[in-house]
Amino acid sequence: MWGVYMKNKYFKLNKDYILVIGKENKGLIYDLKNGNMIELEKTWTDVLVQLENGIKIENVKSSYTYDVIEKIKKETMGEFYDNFIYEEKTRKGMILPLEGMQKLPPIIHKCYIQMPTSCNLNCEFCFLLKSYPCFVCSKNSNVNSIDSKAYKTFLNNLLNLNVHSIIFYGGDLLSYINTENLLDICLNSEKKPEIWILLHWRHIRNNKILEKEIYKKINFYITFSASDIFDGENEKNFSLFMKTLNYMKEYTKKFELTFVQDSEEISEFKIKDMLDIIINKYKTKIYISKLLDENNKSFMNHLFMRVSPKIFWNNYYYHPCLNGTITLNAEGKILPCPSMENENALKEIFLENKIDKYWKLHLGKIEKCKNCIYRFGCFECRAIEAKTSQRLNGKSLCKKGE
Template sequence: MKKYFKLFEECYIVSGKDKYTLYNVLTGNIYEIDEKRGKFCLLSENNMDIENACNNSGLLLSEAKIFIKEMESATLGMMSDFPIAMDKLNILPKWTEKMFFKQSHGINKATIGMDYDCSNSCNFCGNDAVTNRYKCWSCNSTSRSPIADDVAFRIIDIISERDCKELYLKEGDLLSDWGKTLRIVDYALNRGIEKVLLNIIHPIDDMTIINDMRVRNISLVLQRYIEKKKQIELIMSESRKYEGLDVTYILLTELDNKETIMQVAQNISQMYSYKLLIDFMIPNKLENVSKEYFDIERTIGKIDLVSYSIRQFHNECFYKNCYFDKEGNVYPCAGLKNRKYGDIDSMPETFRSENLGNYWNMSLSKKQECKECSMRFACNNCESLNYTLTGSHDRNVLCVKTII
């Protein structure tokens, strides 16, 4: 009697040039599998019986039995007496792409560059010789002329009509004109934006402002540029004020100050439940970036259902996200301000599939060096960093398999 093996609906097998990778999108675990076992899984997923799957993959039947027991023990799949029809978990099933009538393109998250004045003198601000990975989160403005209220309101009208749920305001010191910031925040909340995040580059000393944030359930992205060890105590002291708020710290520094920033991150994580993001300022040419930086950034983490679903066909950073500057120009992200693809005066053209697809569909599966790698749905990637360091989007400089 024929026997069959099937991975559970949360498990995906992805083929590569010489290896296969198994993704469990519920636990986030990732497993590299050799070619024979990977091919066996792939054939089994297509409802080929175990014996024929062994014959076609080169895996011995005795090896397959051991492998299946290991898979069952790890709760990754099951054996059965008949073929199993099972739809894989996916928030973006393939059949939606074949619909004749498609839904209009929505926006999940929008970022607005506010361009407020700023009294900080960060070494990297306005310095074209350096760059950083998380420009989408950090302040990168050198302008001192803030966005007009009517432009901000118009942008919010546009994104709210496209069901935007999250709005991020950054660039400059948003506390320097808190009344203006609050007007824009309130307008967004009244238009149905569910979550507003503010990039705050200074400690908040005014408890009235903190209370304004609590009442409106504003999320904070506290950007801190770490230069000296004495800043550790200052950051720890200010952190107490924000308890009860949704807080993310983005800690920036140079690579040679790595130990200090790691100590800051450790201290914060031990005392508070705040989220942490560490970013390093590096030279803007690939050949000048140290191996130490890539040793830190080239990592493989856990991957969830949402990330895997998007990464199969899209760029996770660009998909349903966009950045507006203070003039109303639209870009794929804040790190690619030389890649304008529309403006608020040409919304129908800006949000056409042909226009958005150039960026939304920029997945690693489209890159020549990545499309045959089974780790392509787990690998880190930043197109802003790719373009800044290499001058193109052809490479993934954060590829975990790259050897410097």
């Protein structure tokens, strides 16, 4: 239909659509307008590469040229031009040049602070390798913990920066004598960051402390697992868990959940039914954390996201999870994330730009990811990859980039 019209014309993707080429001429279009990632046949990729490089339509070497253009035009993803033009792709905000300008104060998206609190629940999954480890409760295994004065000093310095969320974690936080004092410091800050507490649901079950006024301003990440909700055929624990969530809904600001799949004896149907009940009743987010066997590489450590301009360009320059994250553990060490405890502690993290080693570790720097067409729309956990591969930039739990 476009045959005559196409003569002497150029054709290219519109500014909301970005073509990325990978190994073996694999291609993918990032639809920044609708959030889709569209994988292409190699023949289509070849046509679009030529068109995007300024080859006239009539000179494109492919028998698929007209089919490709007709489909792209029909989906309003591309346009004809009399001359080949350069058009800046859609961006979120302005990307500053990396050199030659004064650096802005760092933006901290998430700061994890580990409390010196123990836990008596003895969950079997506590120290096991698992997905979404930073959203699963954990306990402090160190005896040399810093004192409350050190926490207050760190918080006061942190709150002078641009911090979005502060997440307190580590054991039974509600039993720690200084928890509310630290929450007060955060809540009284002019920056007003979002405050979260991460803990196991059993630490809340019969705890009336949440009825205090301060907790109405606090968000919670709550961990629960298959083994403690389904005690054999006895569903009593599930009933208690739902009562706990009712209590949370009444007395706290907001909560999100992490479900640890730590039992293969519970059917997937039963688990799905339970999660659907929770989501429908509480309209909350649930992270699914799976236990990982270092000898079993079948787990796929990737999560494809709806790709907005913000997500695409963040992943272009930075790591999808580590960027903007720092951690203070109970020993007083500054770490890139709660689950990268084996990394060297960062002292002058901003003065010496040490944190850039982690924040700017975009997937193009990861061995198996650098040629993957999905790397700008992928979320991965670098902590579990570093542990399983024994290298910061290693990758063993994904086959997409192969």
